[in-house]
Ligand SMILES: NC(=O)c1ccc[n+]([C@@H]2O[C@H](COP(=O)([O-])OP(=O)(O)OC[C@H]3O[C@@H](n4cnc5c(N)ncnc54)[C@H](O)[C@@H]3O)[C@@H](O)[C@H]2O)c1
């Protein structure tokens with residue numbers, strides 16, 4: 079390799095932002111060249127290392143994403159849908175790899191990410207861990223094998239601060255189950271029950287979200303039939319699994335053709 083891959087991190091003060099800074103530091107092939115936070119955040123203008131409570135690192139926290147894109151080969155973005163949409167346009171302009179971990183997009187916002195994919199490598203996944211991406215493949219296979227006598231329910235739990243539901247991971251798992259059954263997820267997704275819901279519709283994929291404490295991320299895919307139940311489960315206990323996946327995606331994206339990719343591409347697990 080000629081030199082280190084220059085990586086920028088958006089949302090540096092966030093739960094994931096701080097993990098990503100650590101993960102970039104751990105990666106021999108990468109160097110951290112810039113970080114942002116939202117305008118008005120207390121870290122803006124400060125040295126990143128000092129803001130994080132350690133020694134100076136010579137990287138100043140900026141509220142100008144363009145500045146970070148201009149000095150980076152890849153930018154990792156775990157922020158908010160609004161910030162990520164704006165960043166996608168900047169990634170296209172800078173021809174920079176854009177790794178998107180942000181979740182909670184509407185369908186319209188996902189469509190709005192598409193124009194940027196003509197000019198930049200965009201890697202987006204609601205979960206960047208190896209384990210969850212493997213679980214999506216297992217979910218698809220099990221859904222394909224079992225048919226509609228097995229009701230599919232996806233239950234997720236996350237920490238009390240999470241702002242979107244269902245989780246991006248639950249949606250990935252739902253998409254995978256629907257793909258296994260050969261149906262459109264949007265047609266069968268039942269995204270929350272309350273009140274007189276009526277009996278469960280055959281073929282629906284149900285999603286339920288729990289929030290509490292400091293849970294990093296837990297997902298069960300339940301296949302429930304008369305007399306038996308199969309449960310596929312992933313438990314995350316450390317956010318570094320997401321951060322390392324994101325750095326891997328940033329490195330993998332170097333030299334690729336512009337377009338839309340996900341972690342199945344990065345992990346080489348597409349069949
Ligand atoms: N894909 C995955 O593997 C994965 C894993 C964990 C979290 N997430 C997602 O990542 C996102 C962030 O999660 P979190 O727990 O770190 O949240 P968080 O609230 O702790 O961090 C988000 C950070 O982004 C900053 N921010 C907001 N607007 C900004 C802007 N315009 N410019 C720069 N920074 C801005 C916030 O100030 C905050 O510090 C969520 O959507 C979450 O669901 C994805």
Ligand SMILES: O=C(O)C1=N[C@H](C(=O)O)CCC1
Pocket residue numbers: 181204205236240244245246247248294295
């Ligand atoms: O902490 C979060 O927020 C997480 N978000 C992702 C999701 O929505 O699935 C991944 C797990 C952690």
